[in-house]
Amino acid sequence: MLYHPTDPSDPPRPPKPSPAERPRTGDADFLAKLDADPAPTRQRIRVQNLILFVVVACILAEIFRWWGGVRPQGRPLSLVVETAIGAACIAAVATWTLAGRGRSMTGRTTTFLGIAGFATPLALFVWKIFWSAQFQGMMGVGPMGPDGLPRFGWKCLRLSLALGLFPLLAMALVRRNSDPNNPRLTGATLGVAAGACAWVFTDLWCPVGNVSHLLVGHVLPITLLAALGAALGHLLIGVRAPR
Amino acid sequence: MTAAKTYLPGLVGKGASAPEFVSRDAVVGARGGHVRRDVRQLWVINVSAPQEAALRLEANGAMERHASGDDVAFRKLYAIVADRLFHYLQRRTRDAARAEDLMQQTLLHMHRARGSYDATRGVFPWMYAIAHNLVVDSVRRGGREVLHEADGGHAVNEPLCAEGAADEQLIGLQLEQQIAVVLEGLTERQRAAFEYVRHEGLSYAEAAEALGATVSALTALLHRADTAVMAAFKGGED
Numbered sequence: 001m002l003y004h005p006t007d008p009s010d011p012p013r014p015p016k017p018s019p020a021e022r023p024r025t026g027d028a029d030f031l032a033k034l035d036a037d038p039a040p041t042r043q044r045i046r047v048q049n050l051i052l053f054v055v056v057a058c059i060l061a062e063i064f065r066w067w068g069g070v071r072p073q074g075r076p077l078s079l080v081v082e083t084a085i086g087a088a089c090i091a092a093v094a095t096w097t098l099a100g101r102g103r104s105m106t107g108r109t110t111t112f113l114g115i116a117g118f119a120t121p122l123a124l125f126v127w128k129i130f131w132s133a134q135f136q137g138m139m140g141v142g143p144m145g146p147d148g149l150p151r152f153g154w155k156c157l158r159l160s161l162a163l164g165l166f167p168l169l170a171m172a173l174v175r176r177n178s179d180p181n182n183p184r185l186t187g188a189t190l191g192v193a194a195g196a197c198a199w200v201f202t203d204l205w206c207p208v209g210n211v212s213h214l215l216v217g218h219v220l221p222i223t224l225l226a227a228l229g230a231a232l233g234h235l236l237i238g239v240r241a242p243r
Numbered sequence: 244m245t246a247a248k249t250y251l252p253g254l255v256g257k258g259a260s261a262p263e264f265v266s267r268d269a270v271v272g273a274r275g276g277h278v279r280r281d282v283r284q285l286w287v288i289n290v291s292a293p294q295e296a297a298l299r300l301e302a303n304g305a306m307e308r309h310a311s312g313d314d315v316a317f318r319k320l321y322a323i324v325a326d327r328l329f330h331y332l333q334r335r336t337r338d339a340a341r342a343e344d345l346m347q348q349t350l351l352h353m354h355r356a357r358g359s360y361d362a363t364r365g366v367f368p369w370m371y372a373i374a375h376n377l378v379v380d381s382v383r384r385g386g387r388e389v390l391h392e393a394d395g396g397h398a399v400n401e402p403l404c405a406e407g408a409a410d411e412q413l414i415g416l417q418l419e420q421q422i423a424v425v426l427e428g429l430t431e432r433q434r435a436a437f438e439y440v441r442h443e444g445l446s447y448a449e450a451a452e453a454l455g456a457t458v459s460a461l462t463a464l465l466h467r468a469d470t471a472v473m474a475a476f477k478g479g480e481d
Contacts (some may be wrong), residue, residue: 239380
């Protein structure tokens with residue numbers, strides 16, 4: 001490149017704009033495109049979420065009613081009430097913390113989601129075991145199956161999955177395209193929150209407090225819902241560039 | 244490169260303690276060195292702290308109005324953030340056309356998600372998080388970073404600080420390239436932490452929010468990135 005000395009008497013040249021300051025070619029077109037793309041406002045989103053919540057609540061109530069509703073089956077009423085209230089509180093806290101975004105537009109931190117995701121099923125499990133242990137014979141294997149073997153909890157597993165699926169789908173829809181950082185983890189924790197909600201209903205239905213039954217019928221569905229949530233998170237919750 | 248070698252490690256060490264928002268004139272006046280001005284521009288956002296705070300408030304307000312249904316407010320937001328966002332994306336992709344495309348995708352996403360915007364939360368960390376994600380996604384889908392002369396007159400090998408004498412620009416360009424090489428060797432999160440704090444001037448809390456990490460995790464990522472950059476430049480001096 002040749003060097004051209006500048007004459008001091010020359011008028012000063014205007015400063016060269018940086019690349020970022022130069023006019024971009026597509027600004028006007030892009031803004032026009034946005035004008036033609038009516039995104040839902042906050043008010044509309046609130047109404048949509050409310051409708052979704054009511055629909056999911058109705059579906060859950062109907063599934064639970066169809067499955068048989070509350071079944072004490074020899075459990076003391078106080079045990080049913082105490083385990084249900086505790087589980088409902090844990091599920092409510094889990095839903096609030098795991099489904100919400102906290103004080104950030106990008107969602108909660110990885111650490112928080114990881115800890116809360118593990119703590120929720122653990123708290124539900126410990127709560128159930130603790131109160132069942134307070135009552136005589138409430139941690140037994142429960143009624144035997146037709147083959148004379150103890151039931152493993154497959155019915156509870158199916159019920160939990162059926163009850164957890166709809167809240168999970170609803171929460172994933174509410175959170176769609178909202179997490180640019182940890183969509184899979186967020187989806188997994190949504191699965192945990194949905195599983196916690198399902199736990200409350202399953203707990204009202206199932207009289208068995210046996211550890212192996214609880215692990216298969218009550219904890220395993222939370223894990224499965226978390227795995228499903230992770231897949232949904234990748235598909236729905238993440239922010240991805242259009243192909 | 245003498246000026247760069249003697250200057251940059253000190254700058255990184257200073258910047259590591261706290262994010263800086265310093266007006267360019269103040270820096271130039273304090274340093275008194277015409278060469279260092281461009282170097283400094285690579286590291287410090289080019290507006291003063293009150294201006295920056297006002298800008299963020301304005302951006303948050305515009306997004307809030309847009310979320311409430313005011314379509315015109317997005318044009319205001321666009322005017323505030325577009326240059327900054329483009330600048331960031333151009334540095335990440337080194338391709339003006341791709342940067343513009345990703346900028347539009349980022350803003351389109353913000354527009355479509357306006358219903359979920361919360362006025363108590365900042366726009367900038369959200370915007371950078373989306374932009375970063377789109378860059379990573381774009382690279383994963385096969386758009387590897389290509390160093391070539393971008394179209395539309397946006398030369399790739401042009402320093403981002405385009406003012407000043409030729410030697411200043413040259414030093415700025417060389418520094419930028421050296422830093423870019425060092426950043427290539429970092430993990431994605433370390434690079435993002437470095438970009439957010441050192442280049443974009445986000446506070447630690449904002450950068451942590453954009454990364455979806457805690458402030459302590461962000462500090463650790465940034466420390467590793469700073470150490471790598473410092474080591475590279477110190478190694479160059481030997």
